[in-house]
Amino acid sequence: MKKAIIAAGVIALFLAGCTGKAAKEAEKARALEIEQLETVSTQIDSTLNEIDEAVMKLDTLINEL
Amino acid sequence: MKKILSVFPVGLIILALLTCGGKTMAQQQVETGKAKKEVNQAKQKGKDKVKEAEEAAEKEEDKATEAVQKEEEKAMEALQKEEEKAAEAVNKEEEKAREAMNQEKEKVRDAADTKEGKEAVKGRGNAFGKNKGGLEGRDFGQARAEEARMKNQEKKSELDRKVEDGEQRTVQARERIRVAREELEKEKGAKKINDETYQQKKEKIDNAEKAVIDLEEKIKKGKSVPGEI
Numbered sequence: 703m704k705k706a707i708i709a710a711g712v713i714a715l716f717l718a719g720c721t722g723k724a725a726k727e728a729e730k731a732r733a734l735e736i737e738q739l740e741t742v743s744t745q746i747d748s749t750l751n752e753i754d755e756a757v758m759k760l761d762t763l764i765n766e767l
Numbered sequence: 768m769k770k771i772l773s774v775f776p777v778g779l780i781i782l783a784l785l786t787c788g789g790k791t792m793a794q795q796q797v798e799t800g801k802a803k804k805e806v807n808q809a810k811q812k813g814k815d816k817v818k819e820a821e822e823a824a825e826k827e828e829d830k831a832t833e834a835v836q837k838e839e840e841k842a843m844e845a846l847q848k849e850e851e852k853a854a855e856a857v858n859k860e861e862e863k864a865r866e867a868m869n870q871e872k873e874k875v876r877d878a879a880d881t882k883e884g885k886e887a888v889k890g891r892g893n894a895f896g897k898n899k900g901g902l903e904g905r906d907f908g909q910a911r912a913e914e915a916r917m918k919n920q921e922k923k924s925e926l927d928r929k930v931e932d933g934e935q936r937t938v939q940a941r942e943r944i945r946v947a948r949e950e951l952e953k954e955k956g957a958k959k960i961n962d963e964t965y966q967q968k969k970e971k972i973d974n975a976e977k978a979v980i981d982l983e984e985k986i987k988k989g990k991s992v993p994g995e996i
Contacts, residue, residue, distance in 0.1 A: 725905065732908045739915040742993060746922040749989045753929045756982040757936055763975040764940050767947045 828950075835946055839939055846935045853928040860924065867913075923992070930989045933982055940979045947972050 951968050954960045960968075 729905065729908055732912050736908075736912050736915045739912075739919045743915070743919050743922050746919075746926050746992055749985065749992055750922075750926055750929055753933050753982070753985045753989055756978065756985045757933060760936065760940055760975070760978040760982050763971070763978050764943055766971055767943060767975060 831946070835942060838942065842935055842939050846932060849931060849935075850928065853924070853931070856924070861921065926989050926992060930986050933986045933989075937979050937983055937986070940975065940982075944972055944975050944979070947975075 947968075951960075951965065951972065955965050
């Protein structure tokens, strides 16, 4: 009985350790994903600004023709 | 008397010759006048033809300009429709995303409530991690990732719209530049403008073309931005 209790405790500890590690890994992956998404968002913002500027410049020059 | 009789026929002949000469001169003058009239008429006809040709050329130019304007109007209408459609699509996507987000939040709250209830019953205390704005660490991370994904999606939609709009603008601009270049060459051919004006106008057209190329590069860059990670 004692052995069974000790074995169950060890297994429980092992499972808890694995779950914690998995949770940490998932959290890291999520953080990385968020970082990548924010990088892409910044890139999109920059491209949007560049396109807006290019359109404005083109409009000005076309109106001068 | 004999002398007079011998001179008389000679005088008659001279008189007859003078009369004939006068008539011929008069006829020649009349013919010269006719020829001049004909030349003048021909000149007038030539001028009329040139005028007609110029008028025809002007009409052709007007027609070409009208056609370009019509094309531009059509393109603008199409662009506006596309923008409206894109805006509607974006709004729908935003609504869907908001709904999904709200549902997700509700689920998370429900889960948190259940856990809190259990804690209250069992008296375990606050041992399930940090509480961030009503969300636990893991749920908070999920919500944040979801929010970032939504934001990214919205920006990508906006970028797509801008890219489409930019493409249409480049098409219109290229057409406008083509017309301007043709007009400039015509003016130069007809010597309506001097070299300095020609160079100035040409420089403006070249600058506009550079701006089109620049916009096309930005559009290309916009297309290469990844939509999803």
